Amino acid sequence: MATFSVRPLPTLEEVDFEQEGTAVYQLVLEAEEVARQNTTGAKYNDLIAARVLGFLLCDLWTHRKGSLGRTPYEELLKQLEQCLDGSEEDKARHEKIYATGWLYRDQLLRVYISRCKKKALVRDGYKCMLTGSYDTTCIASPELTRKRRAEEAGLKPAECAHIFSESAQDGNANKVEYAATAITFLELFRATDKVKNLYGGNLHQMYNVLTLCDFLHTEFDLMRFWFEEVKDVENTYTIHASYDDFFTANQPPLQPGQPIPALPSRQLLAIRAACSRVVHMSGAAEQYD
Structure with a gap:
């Protein structure tokens, strides 16, 4: 059985996304690395935010042939593509990743952590x-x-x-x-x-x-x-x-x-x-x- 412990995001080579997923995931990886090197108090939160998005994208891609199909992966990809605005500086794009990841982190826990x-x-x-x-x-x-x-x-x-x-x-x-x-x-x-x-x-x-x-x-x-x-x-x-x-x-x-x-x-x-x-x-x- 696989161990689901805290870890860095897998590399692009380990996930093998299609073209659209590769571009988005590359940005998430960059945001993760910036957060990892950050020495401010926000480091851990930003790091987790990037990893939540990265692991969710990876998981939906890996399990796309299961009962949920490709739709969740494609929907998340569509949302994250909005962070790829080429006219913005890297910092602004990374901030969008962190903000989106933090929202998802909050919902991942709040939806599931809890007389018929x-x-x-x-x-x-x-x-x-x-x-x-x-x-x-x-x-x-x-x-x-x-x-x-x-x-x-x-x-x-x-x-x-x-x-x-x-x-x-x-x-x-x-x-x-x-x-x-x-x-x-x-x-x-x-x-x-x-x-x-x-x-x-x-x-x-x-x-x-x-x-x-x-x-x-x-x-x-x-x-x-x-x-x-x-x-x-x-x-x-x-x-x-x-x-x-x-x-x-x-x-x-x-x-x-x-x-x-x-x-x-x-x-x-x-x-x-x-x-x-x-x-x-x-x-x-x-x-x-």
């Missing part, structure tokens, strides 16, 4: 989708207790984890502004209709939730692991983590149960996977508060 539990438990067999341990509420059910014992499964508190965060629904004064900003960011992935539905007050839709035991819910909210689809196998995923020894066992596949109610969205999980990889490699995850 009953429906999710029914869908997922009253247990954590990863560990197979049953929720503690099963103690009151003789039938589920017999089933758990027959499976020799554990018993731990299960929680409803949201693929897209609940933070836009908390009723604060910035709720509408935040939701609009989040939707604008996520339009990059062309999930607009589904995301607008979520941020219209429907984050508890079944396609946006997973049943996870309590400690895995915490780790999921911190973006320390994510799900990547298994090609040509419906509703099955492998688990990837931000560092190799996160799991003590081999990667278990996520195989959800019955298709009613709706299973976790393949597209939403793919978007979250891309963002998780980027925040760890760019260093943005270290700024989570």
